[in-house]
Every structure is written in structure tokens, then in C-alpha cells.
């Protein structure tokens with residue numbers, strides 16, 4: 001059977017950072033794909049072709065089958081041909097993964113590594129850190145109230161609070177946070193002259209590779225020291241768990257050790273910032289909703305779950321087929337690359353009544369923003385807890401809340417959300 005090919009405008013939109021920034025037009029293209037070609041190939045000049053998976057049911061089926069839909073073979077985040085070649089040249093065994101973390105692993109390594117920290121991230125254990133999270137939430141609220149009735153919530157509040165929480169529970173002291181942020185930007189912004197290590201225009205792959213090696217070496221050195229410290233002095237943090245863990249009877253190799261710290265350090269902040277800012281935006285737009293949730297007794301779970309669906313901070317992940325598979329009426333061939341588009345799945349009309357309405361009262365919110373299956377987000381309970389605690393601490397302290405200008409979204413195909421959310425508020 002011939003592979004169905006998507007219209008050029010749909011293919012172009014799903015790889016275009018500006019489309020994720022603009023958002024409404026992207027939703028129109030994705031709605032068209034769900035209705036007419038829910039599993040079809042996107043062809044673009046700079047990228048290898050990939051299947052665009054837009055339906056909730058198909059993403060679940062793929063997530064359920066990690067043996068055949070792998071994460072270790074090709075990039076797990078959309079990468080153009082040049083970027084993939086560059087990453088392959090820069091990595092051991094040409095595997096193309098600058099970081100080897102849980103996200104880039106398949107069986108049997110994936111489960112072995114995931115189990116090292118999985119119980120730490122379960123709700124029962126998270127109770128231990130609840131008071132620390134509340135402390136950071138209160139500090140974020142005090143900071144916001146000190147800004148005098150107007151602020152950019154995305155930049156002034158949402159960007160900092162989850163970062164502080166994750167660094168604290170990971171075990172990175174507050175004074176090292178700027179260094180962690182800088183290294184993360186140097187890693188992900190290696191081709192951007194404003195962000196990369198040497199602040200230069202990149203003219204060759206070799207130049208970029210050399211720079212990335214230094215960035216990764218810096219990360220590894222930092223985490224090597226943290227590891228040595230936690231082997232000597234255990235604390236109630238994730239660094240202690242990772243540093244003292246064993247894999248196949250030995251210590252975790254350096255590359256995987258740094259990868260573990262890096263995934264925990266990076267996966268947990270912009271994502272939770274995005275869903276938190278999204279919740280505040282909807283409350284600022286709707287006074288009745290705000291009045292309901294600022295009541296200290298109001299149950300916040302529906303609001304939080306809906307804000308996560310509504311914002312879908314992680315907009316996609318990629319998988320690669322390890323075998324021929326029939327799915328969603330199509331035959332995926334071994335070696336094919338697939339984009340699991342969570343933005344689309346979270347607006348799927350087959351799953352959600354009135355998917356384009358923000359509705360905290362959905363009876364059973366089947367949002368799939370945390371992914372599904374073997375790689376389902378390890379930090380999902382932490383993310384919900386952080387959001388709940390911030391809402392509990394912030395909303396009763398406000399008498400009014402409204403938008404003070406136009407919100408703006410980040411232009412990114414991977415992690416999205418609001419980069420600007422001007423609000424006006426009165427303290428209670």
C-alpha cells in the first residue's frame with residue numbers, strides 16, 4: 001500500500017516553530033489531519049520524512065508498544081538532517097544522542113534505569129518534599145505580590161518557581177542554578193549565536209561539535225563532583241539516589257550518570273512553567289472561574305488537569321519503528337520515523353467533548369500531555385503537586401486578576417507555552 005502524504009501546508013506547519021508560537025492556525029491544520037489523514041507522512045525539504053500521528057488512540061497504541069516503536073535508534077525530538085548528522089558525528093558509537101537519558105533508552109536499559117528513581121517520584125514519597133515545595137511556592141507568591149499589582153507572570157513567576165523546586169529536590173544548591181541554566185542553554189542553543197558558548201556564528205559542523213564537547217564535559221564535571229559529595233554525605237534528594245545506585249552490579253557509567261541528572265534537571269522546569277502560566281491565563285480571562293478557584297476550600301485537581309491538557313507543554317516526541325506494524329489503518333515500515341503530536345491528541349474530538357473549550361469540570365480528563373506507556377512522564381505527580389500548591393498559596397491571596405496585555409507563546413516545536421503573560425492583580 002502507498003503511504004499517504006500530507007498536504008504541504010500541514011507538513012510545513014508541524015515543523016515550524018512560528019506555527020507553534022501562533023497556535024490557532026496550527027490547530028486548524030491538526031484538526032484537518034485528524035479528520036482526513038490521521039496517520040500520514042509529512043515531507044519537508046530539511047527533514048527526513050516522518051509519519052505525523054495526530055489521534056489520541058494511535059499515540060496510545062504506539063506508547064503501549066515500545067518494543068516495536070523505539071526511542072534509541074533516531075532522535076526522540078524532531079531534528080533536521082544536518083542536525084542529526086552533526087549529533088551522530090559528536091556521539092559515541094554515532095548513536096546521535098548528545099545526552100543518553102531515560103528518554104533515549106529502550107529495553108532492557110530503560111527499565112533498569114527508570115526503576116532507580118521511579119518510587120522517588122510516586123505520590124507517597126513526594127509527601128516528604130511537600131513542605132519544601134510549599135516553601136518555594138510561598139516565596140514565589142511573595143515575590144509576585146511585591147511587584148505592585150502588575151507583572152509578566154510567565155517571566156516573573158512561572159519561569160522561576162519550577163526551576164527552584166526541581167533544583168532543590170535534585171540537590172543543586174541555589175547558587176549553582178545560574179550555571180545550570182547557562183549550560184542548558186549552551187547545550188540546546190548550540191547553533192544560536194546569542195546562546196552558544198563562544199557567542200559566535202556557527203560556520204561548520206566541526207566547530208559546533210567542538211563546542212558541544214566542552215559543554216557536555218562541564219556538565220559531566222559538575223555532576224561528578226555532586227556524585228562524589230552524595231556518596232560521602234547522603235541527603236534527602238535525587239542526587240543521593242542516583243549517586244548511590246548501581247546498574248548490573250556496578251556504578252552508573254559517566255555518560256548515563258550525567259544524562260540522568262540532566263533529564264531530571266531539564267525536563268521538570270519549562271514544562272511545569274508552561275502549564276502553570278496557562279492555568280493563570282485562563283483564570284485571568286474568566287472572573288467566575290477565578291472566583292471559584294480562589295476559594296481556599298475549592299478542589300484544584302480539575303483545574304490543574306485541564307490546564308495541562310490545554311497547554312500541552314511537551315508538544316511532541318519522536319519514535320522509530322523497529323519492525324513493520326499495521327496501525328490506524330496504515331502499514332508503518334521498519335526504520336520509519338514518527339512524530340507523536342500531543343498538541344493534536346489533546347484536542348481529539350473522539351476523546352474530548354468540546355475540545356476547544358477550557359473546562360475544569362470534565363468528568364474524566366484523558367489528557368495525554370505526559371505521554372503514555374513505558375516512557376510516561378516520571379515527574380507527572382510532582383508537576384501536578386507543584387501546580388496545586390502554587391494555586392493553593394497564590395489564589396486566596398488575590399482579590400482580583402485580569403490580563404493586562406496580550407500573552408505571547410514561545411516559538412518552539414518541542415517544549416512550548418507562554419513566554420509573556422501580562423497580568424494585573426489586587427492583593428486580598
Ligand code: HEM
Nearest residue numbers: 102103267268271272275314369370371375377378379383
Ligand atoms: C506539565 C509538566 C510536564 C509535562 C507536560 C511533561 C511531559 C513529558 C512527556 C510527554 C514525557 C514522555 C517522553 C517520551 O515519551 O519519550 C516525559 C518524560 C519524562 N519526564 Fe516529564 N513532563 C512534565 C514535568 C516533568 C517534571 C516536573 C519532571 C521532574 C523531574 C519530569 C521528568 C520526566 C522524565 C525523567 C521523563 C523520562 C521518562 C522516561 O523516558 O522513562 N517531567 N515528560
